Every structure is written in structure tokens, then in C-alpha cells.
Amino acid sequence: MGCVFEVGEETVWHPASRVGETYLALAGGLAGLVGVPTGITATAADFHRVDIVQFDVFTKRVFAEYFRSGHELRRTMVDAVLRPSIVMLVRGGGRIEPATEEQRLYLVEAGQLASAMPAQRS
Structure with a gap:
């Protein structure tokens, strides 16, 4: 069993159920903090549609939030959502343009x- 995240007809991530549930809970919390929806909608218990336009805005807001803070612990917490979000965004056709060398290295x-984030359904 797993959790499926799709952009259109393409699966951009297929984690184990608990991994997907953890991501969704953390992303939902960050969405409230950055003031935009995630763009992820459950279509069934284990299937989620990703509106790539909304998800692009969400991921870029979280990215900006990460680099706005110099607090190590806060960055660690945001990082837990940001890295998988970047992988899904890129798989869905989106992109983040880095403004600094630090941002480029982070991306x-x-x-x-990505190699630890399966996109194939078993």
C-alpha cells in the first residue's frame, strides 16, 4: 500500500502510506504559515491530485521562507517539506530559479x- 501524488496523469511520488501522510500533515501546516494552499487534493484515501500551478506557488513560498530564516532548527523543520516538494515540482514540470549560490546548492x-522518492506504482 502507498500514497500516490499525481500531476495530470503522471505520478510524481509514490511513497509508503505513513511517509505520504507525514508529508501531507507537515505541508498542510506550512501552507497555513506561508498563507497559500498546497495545491494537493485527496481524490481517494491514498490518491492525491497536485494542482501544479498552486503547488508551484506553495513550493516557492516555502523556499522563500526557508531562506528568509537563519534559524538552524526552523530551517530543519521547513526542510522536511521543502526537499520533497522541490522534487515533485520538478517532476511535474515546474522549476525554481535560484537567486544566490546558496539557493543553487540547496536545489x-x-x-x-529524487532517487529516494519512488514515482512508480508497485
């Missing part, structure tokens, strides 16, 4: 998480 590191 490269986030992209390396």
Missing part, C-alpha cells in the same frame, strides 16, 4: 533526494 541537494 542541487534537494534534487539528489
Whole structure:
């Protein structure tokens, strides 16, 4: 069993159920903090549609929030949602343009998480 996140007909992430539930809970909390919806809607208990336009706005707001803070613990908490969000955004056709070298390096590191984020349904 797993959790499926789809952009259109493409699966952008298929984590284990508890991993997906954890991501959704954390992303929902951050959405309230950054003031925009995630763009993720449950269509069944384990299937979620990702509105790529809304998700793009959400991910970019979280990205800005991450770099706005210099607080190490706060960054660690935001990071838990941001890295998987970046991978899903890129898989869904989106992109974040870095404004600094620190941001560019972060995006490269986030992209390396993709190998740990299955997108194939078993």
C-alpha cells in the first residue's frame, strides 16, 4: 500500500502510506504559515491530485521562507517539506530559479533526494 501524488496523469511520488501522510500533515501546516494552499487534493484515501500551478506557488513560498530564516532548527523543520516538494515540482514540470549560490546548492541537494522518492506504482 502507498500514497500516490499525481500531476495530470503522471505520478510524481509514490511513497509508503505513513511517509505520504507525514508529508501531507507537515505541508498542510506550512501552507497555513506561508498563507497559500498546497495545491494537493485527496481524490481517494491514498490518491492525491497536485494542482501544479498552486503547488508551484506553495513550493516557492516555502523556499522563500526557508531562506528568509537563519534559524538552524526552523530551517530543519521547513526542510522536511521543502526537499520533497522541490522534487515533485520538478517532476511535474515546474522549476525554481535560484537567486544566490546558496539557493543553487540547496536545489542541487534537494534534487539528489529524487532517487529516494519512488514515482512508480508497485
